[in-house]
Amino acid sequence: MSVAFRRESDEEHLEPSFALPLPPGPNWVTTAGLALIERRLAEWTAAVEAASGDADALKSARRDLHYWQTRFSTAEIQPVPDDEEVAFGSRVQFRVNGAARTVDLVGSDEADAAAGRIPFTAPLAQALMGLAPGETADWQGRADAIEVLATGPIPD
Numbered sequence: 001m002s003v004a005f006r007r008e009s010d011e012e013h014l015e016p017s018f019a020l021p022l023p024p025g026p027n028w029v030t031t032a033g034l035a036l037i038e039r040r041l042a043e044w045t046a047a048v049e050a051a052s053g054d055a056d057a058l059k060s061a062r063r064d065l066h067y068w069q070t071r072f073s074t075a076e077i078q079p080v081p082d083d084e085e086v087a088f089g090s091r092v093q094f095r096v097n098g099a100a101r102t103v104d105l106v107g108s109d110e111a112d113a114a115a116g117r118i119p120f121t122a123p124l125a126q127a128l129m130g131l132a133p134g135e136t137a138d139w140q141g142r143a144d145a146i147e148v149l150a151t152g153p154i155p156d
Contacts (some may be wrong), residue, residue, distance in 0.1 A: 019063060019066065019067070020063060020064065020066075020067040022067070022070065022071075023108035023109075023119070023121065024121060025108075025120075025121050026074075026076055027071060027074040027075050027076055027107065027108075028076050028078045028088050028107050028120060029075045029076065029077055029078070029107040029109070029110070030077070030078065030088075030089050030106055030107065030110065030154065031077060032106075032110065032154075032156070033075075033106060033107040033109060033110040034075055034077055036109060036110050037068060037071050037072050037075060037109060038072065040068045040071075040109075041065070041068040041069065041072050044061060044064045044065035044068050045065060047061040047064070047065070048061045048062055048065050071109055080153045081151075081152075081153050082152075082153075083133075083150075083151055083152040083153075084132060084151075085130055085131060085132045085151065086105070086128045086129050086130060086131050086132075086148060086151045087105070087129060087130075088105055088106075088107075088120045088129070089105065089106070089153060089154055090104070090105050090151045090152065090153065090154070091103070091104050091151065091152055091153065091154045091155070092104075092105065092128055092148060092150075092151045093148075093149040093150040093151070094128065094146055094147060094148050094149055095146070095147045095149060096139060096145060096146045096147075097145070100149065101116075102116055103116050103117070103118050103124070103125075103128075104116060104117045104118070104154045105118060105119075105120045105125045105128070105129070106118070106119065106120065106154070107119065107120065108121065124139075127139050127146060128146065128148065131146075131148045131151075132148065132151075133148050133149060133150050133151060134147070134148065135147070135148055136148075
C-alpha cells in the first residue's frame with residue numbers, strides 16, 4: 001500500500017492548541033484586580049479537578065489554569081493614586097469632543113469597556129496618564145482634544 005493512503009494516527013489531524021496569550025507590558029493590578037485573579041485561579045483549579053474524566057475538558061481547563069497561575073505569579077500591586085494627577089488605579093473624569101466621560105484605569109485582567117474600566121495600556125489611558133485636572137492632551141491627531149476634569153482613586 002502506498003504511504004499516501006496510510007494514516008499513522010488521528011492525533012496528527014487535530015487542531016493545535018495554544019496557550020492563552022498574555023497581555024503586553026507589566027502585570028499591574030489594583031487590590032480588586034488581585035482578588036479577581038485569585039478567584040479565577042480557584043475556579044480553574046476546581047475545573048481541572050472536576051474534568052479528570054474528560055481529556056478535552058481537562059486540557060482546556062489546564063490551559064486556563066496555567067494562564068491564571070502566570071497572572072498571579074507576575075501580579076504587581078500598585079499604590080493607590082492621589083487626586084493630583086492621573087495614574088494607574090485612577091478614576092478619571094474628562095471631556096473629549098465636547099462630551100464628558102468617566103473611566104477607571106485598571107490592569108488588563110480587570111478591564112471591562114462596557115463598565116468604563118480600561119486597561120492602563122490602552123491608547124486613551126496612555127494619553128490621560130500624568131495629566132492633572134485642568135490639563136489637556138492631544139488625541140487622535142487633534143491638539144488639546146482631551147481635557148481632564150477630575151481624578152482620584154477608584155472607590156472600593
